[in-house]
Amino acid sequence: MTEKPSRYQSDAKELVDQVIASVGPEVTLGLPLGLGKPNRFVNALYQRACEDKSIRLHIVTALSLLAPGGSSSLEKRFMGPFAERLYGRIPELAYARDVASHTLPENVSVSEFFFKAGSYLHHTGQQRNYICTNYTHAVRDLLSLGVNVVAQMVAPAPGGEGSEQGKVSLSCNPDLTLDLIPMLREQGRDRAEPVVVVGETNHHLPYLANHAAVPEDTFDFLLHQPDTDYPLFSAPQMNVSPEDHLIGFYASSLLRDGGTLQVGIGSLGAALVHSTVLRHRNNAVWRRVHDHLNIAQRFPVAAREGGAGPFEQGLYGCSEMMVDGFLHLLDAGVLKREVFDHAPLQELVNRGRIGPGVSLQTLDVLRDEGLISSPLRARDLRWLSRFGILREDVYLRGGRLMLGDYSVEPDLDNEETRQALQSRGLGEKLSGGVVMHGGFYLGPENFYQRLRELTDDEQRKICMTSVNFINHLYDHAYGGQRLKVAQRVHSRFVNSAMMHTLSGAAVSDGLEDGRVVSGVGGQYNFVAMAHALKDGRLIMMIKSTRQEKGK
Template structure:
């Protein structure tokens, strides 16, 4: 059943009236994660609930995006102009802001299965309402919450030659699966409402993403209130991030499959992959300096060092902007096909992308087509570009161009000659280089997606997360086809901490608070253990600063884990690669200690020995004990004088002044993390000499004419932070 009486409206409040008329005032609203939220409709419904206490509204979603505000006076001064520039025209998601401010009314509850990292650590209500689920189980668990209304931002088809249709564009991930389930719920007697909010700013994607308008009950189309898409700024990449990305790029196999997540480590991987492809001699110089081949033999067996001749295929729940850069640089180019038999023959090298008579012979031998050809054979050959669209089959004869007619028997010499001359297509068609479930990224990313040439756009298939994260049977692909497509899978994800026994801590803390969520990480790790030749790669920085002290991210143990130890595989820090799959506990413990920050190796080894996991006479080899930031910088410097590993390899949203100010504020925050550090920093700041060098940046912070004592102090703190950038000092003690 579909919304045969679809209502088109240009007012969000009128949409709310329609929804209440259909389902009543007890509403469980399912919203897509990230970008796909219909902000006008969601805000109108939430406002109605605030005004009418008889409405009971439960919003079930994930990743509610808000513009940053800043937690201190200096951070707010820094962020406000930037936020206005980037988000000034994007309406704010009001319920999400009220969640952050602890201002939800009693008749409204918000449950999420994935948080923006760290955003709700201090909000007990959201911690209580969090729903822990794998991404592939999210639809099941949303339905269990009693969802009866779904809202979705959609790309209208009229602008793309598809009147009467819409595209899920950024979020088919869960929506493709939940809509038919809701229609079934409706058929079983529960009223439901599907609401689409059209926004022409959304890039158009076809294939699995396209649906008829009448799949929805209510469509909000209000061009006068259209708004830009919420963007995520480009993330800065540190030398440590670049080194991690470099090691990860050495594990990519030409002709393989790539999954990668959001964040600076993903950016670093994409950048290093591009350097490997386009500037291989530069990449090789770093490879040799790091002695990767010698120190980490897993690269010889599973990775590669050459440019990407065959190319990669992307299969990632999140299509990060890095995949677009890989596409533009000619790396993301390995096409996969929805037919398992054809894909298998391509993998085996028996069929190439250029159709030939030999292609037909192989297809016959494998039983994919018959001879003489039948209508279904001909259609299959045309659909895959093996025959030209103009070829017809009538009366047992093939009709080719220029009125030529030949027997449909592929053994006939004349048929073969004529097909060779005028019947074969130029290359296989229908292939896909990228399967994605959702996307969110910088505005530059959205604009380039909107401007994609049609030929490239057709090679991207936005689809259900169950297709991407599962191998099991699904409406969009069976297990054998997926396995044939996902050759040499490299599933690269990040974590916060990693225990010596091989467990990843990615989503929560020891006290039970949730930092983000499981998302699809478990799915990809498990898939890597099921696919022949695939590897799960978990990346993390070896250490972090907490409370003004350096802390190891490789820990002896931790009360919480996201990925259990029996799924341990490959782990990467800026100090190397630990190959853990199938290894003994002692080898796992030592492999992780080897890539830990050298400040913590002795204490980790001591604990391992005490637990009996490492023999008591083991001594750290000398070449393990130089895991320092200086060693990372020296390794990257082997690339040469040019800045091959920049902080912002794919552009930036901040100005030069903002970048310097951001660094200064970050340094100030670190130096004031402890009471002693705060007193010391304040004392030094009060004594700074303002010689006018930073006038432009002081003006950018709105502190040119400070009035209050707070403003005068903030001005001095900014100057002190900028001065410290010019003569940095090492601060902070080490905490084991």
């Protein structure tokens, strides 16, 4: 009997042997968008396909990252030292390099559903292989293309007391993986076809918990080579022009305190974050600019839908991409509106019937709304403890409510019980709330370092999760439509476009001749949600002019 190989592997070439032995020479490899690609494993598999023409390798992914190299001789001499310093220790994605240079072998093909903007405008092969799919439909389309191997970089659990041993974190890319893996397993069983899921650990990747933390046995194999762990691919900050700042300032006047924010990458998004922080931290200066621009009179929609004061209640972030700006908002005290994964509780918070502080009135409101009973039951105690309303050491024994070594009747109308709960049983404030739901992240190195340095409390409030939870209102394993609507009050979906037609259409991803600049992504979803949510609004940011080749 052949011994089952160990889940942990230390040699990428041997791991490739195991994968091909499992699925055969026809490999359709699904890789995450952007940062989460496991470069060592991917390069080993690609190299094997280059050497063995009997292997047919189809790579299905999005946003394959390459270090900038420059086109002219002068640009290459200028960019070389910079690229070496920033990217020299990161293994280059060999397939992406060969795609760019038109040197892929005939037995290898690469299909992407999102490009770095403009990178393949003149690449007929990649334009032809482009997968036109919405972000929330990408899992469906990956499965329809016959993906039989999924591979991703993951963060190993940190050591020490309280660590999540036995788990790894999808960290930068739970966006598709959380939904793809179980559906891939199910499809493999239904079709009696082998599938393999590979993880590659990298201690440079920040370990993020909540939905992103999954059991190690989610993966068939984990490539673990700590001596060759490499830095994360960083995307340097883009220059923000005065024009960008003015557009961002106008957009910041449309944000509603106590609302929800989605924003993407780029100079316009960075400008919005800057002005939002200014509005909160130095409101007098922000208001002088606001009044100088005569925004209230020129654009009444800003007063009606937005605001001009500091963010007392704060914002909640719900964005397919968690850009570094969200951490700037967190540090500035703007990103602080917590949402809870229980729709009736969230609705009570929205209506102001329950505040962040816990009191006997909190229990009375929950009882009036039918969320708990009196006498209290064991399931009531578990639920109340989950959200910090009761302390964890409050329990039932023999029909009595135990508060440490003190016991009372579990009747909320009993005065002795109420006094005991007040002094011994109530928590201090609601807990378990989240201020940020994100699908993936990519940014500069200082952003990654800030994620590594998150306190336990900050990390609990950031939940990287499925893009299908974030990008539409349909029911999902992590929450149904009622919950999403309750959490996403006063949503502002802030996006950028390349141009607007005179008839009002926003052009964001393609040219008139059919060529793809970037990809569909998730912008359709934000437009749809802005229409579907009663108080949701879409904000499109666009420059009135553009520059090309210095003109």
